[in-house]
Amino acid sequence: MRAVQFAEYGGPEVLQPVEVxxxxxxxxxxxxxxxxxxxxxxxxxxxxxxxRRMMPLTLPAIPGIDVAGVVDEVGAxxxxxxxxxxxxxxxxxxxxxxxxxxxxxxxxxxxxSWEEAAGLxxxxxAAVRSLDLLGVRxxxxxxxxxxxxxxxxxAAQIAHARGATVLGTAGPANHDYLRALGVTPxxxxxxxxxxxxxxxxxxxxxxxxxxxxxALPDLIEITGTPDKVLTIADPDAQxxxxxxxxxxxxxxxxxxxxxxxxxERGEFKLPVAQTFxxxxxxxxxxxxxxxxxxxxxxxRVA
Numbered sequence: 597m598r599a600v601q602f603a604e605y606g607g608p609e610v611l612q613p614v615e616v617x618x619x620x621x622x623x624x625x626x627x628x629x630x631x632x633x634x635x636x637x638x639x640x641x642x643x644x645x646x647x648r649r650m651m652p653l654t655l656p657a658i659p660g661i662d663v664a665g666v667v668d669e670v671g672a673x674x675x676x677x678x679x680x681x682x683x684x685x686x687x688x689x690x691x692x693x694x695x696x697x698x699x700x701x702x703x704x705x706x707x708x709s710w711e712e713a714a715g716l717x718x719x720x721x722a723a724v725r726s727l728d729l730l731g732v733r734x735x736x737x738x739x740x741x742x743x744x745x746x747x748x749x750x751a752a753q754i755a756h757a758r759g760a761t762v763l764g765t766a767g768p769a770n771h772d773y774l775r776a777l778g779v780t781p782x783x784x785x786x787x788x789x790x791x792x793x794x795x796x797x798x799x800x801x802x803x804x805x806x807x808x809x810x811a812l813p814d815l816i817e818i819t820g821t822p823d824k825v826l827t828i829a830d831p832d833a834q835x836x837x838x839x840x841x842x843x844x845x846x847x848x849x850x851x852x853x854x855x856x857x858x859x860e861r862g863e864f865k866l867p868v869a870q871t872f873x874x875x876x877x878x879x880x881x882x883x884x885x886x887x888x889x890x891x892x893x894x895x896r897v898a
Contacts, residue, residue, distance in 0.1 A: 599693035605645030632714035634662030660691020664713035715892030724851035734759030742807025867891035
C-alpha cells in the first residue's frame with residue numbers, strides 16, 4: 597500500500613512516500629480503506645524527535661492518528677459495524693496510509709465530509725477530556741486560552757452545548773468568527789486579567805489553556821486558584837501547581853459520539869483549513885508546525 601514514512605528523526609524533509617505491506621484487523625479491531633487523514637501538531641512533534649522519550653518509536657515509522665474511511669475488514673469480537681460502513685476514529689498506527697487499523701471509532705454522519713471527519717478525533721477527545729477534568733457544567737463561565745485552534749474551537753462549542761458561557765483568547769482577526777460560535781473573545785497578552793474582568797464581572801469558574809504560551813499565571817489569577825486551571829500545552833504547569841493532561845494518561849473515546857451528536861444537531865462544526873494529497877504530507881506538517889492554522893489540515897488519501 598502507499599504510505600508516508602520517516603526513517604530518521606528530523607524536519608519535514610524526512611517524510612518520504614513508500615510502499616509497505618498492508619496492516620490487517622486483529623481481534624477487537626477494524627480495518628478501513630482510508631479516505632482522509634488528519635494532520636495534528638503531535639505528528640510533527642513525534643517526527644522531529646521532540647517526543648522520543650515519552651513516545652519511543654521503532655523506525656521507520658508512519659505518522660498519523662486521525663483517519664476516516666470505509667470498513668473493509670472486521671476483526672473477531674467486533675459488533676455493530678460491518679464491511680462498507682463509513683467511520684472515523686483513532687488509528688492504532690500508520691494513519692498516513694491507504695489502509696489503517698482502528699480500535700476506537702464512530703460512525704461518520706452522512707452530512708459530514710471525509711475531510712471533516714478525519715480532522716475530528718484528536719481534537720474532540722482532547723476537548724472532552726479537558727472539560728470533564730475541569731468539571732465544566734451548565735451555568736459555568738469558562739475561559740479557553742487559544743480558542744481559535746482545533747482543540748480550542750472544539751472545547752468552546754462542546755462547553756457551550758453543555759450550557760456554559762464561553763470566553764476565549766484569540767487574535768483580533770478571529771474574533772468575529774468566534775462570536776458566531778457563541779464565544780466572547782478577547783486578545784492575548786498583557787492586560788488579560790483586566791480584560792477578562794471587564795467582560796465577565798462575575799468571574800470565571802474554569803480556565804483551559806490550549807496555547808501553552810505562558811498564560812498560566814494570568815489564568816490562575818482570573819479563576820482565583822490553580823485547581824480551576826488545566827493545560828494541554830504548557831510544560832511549566834507543575835511549577836504553577838496547574839494540572840496538565842495528555843492522551844498518554846488515558847483517552848476519552850466517548851468524545852467521538854458526543855461530537856457526532858452535536859454535529860447532527862447543528863451545534864458543532866470544525867472548519868478544514870487546507871487539504872493536501874498524501875505525498876504532500878511534508879508540506880502539511882510544515883504548515884502545522886508554523887502554528888498559524890485556522891481549522892484543520894487534512895491529507896486526502898483516496
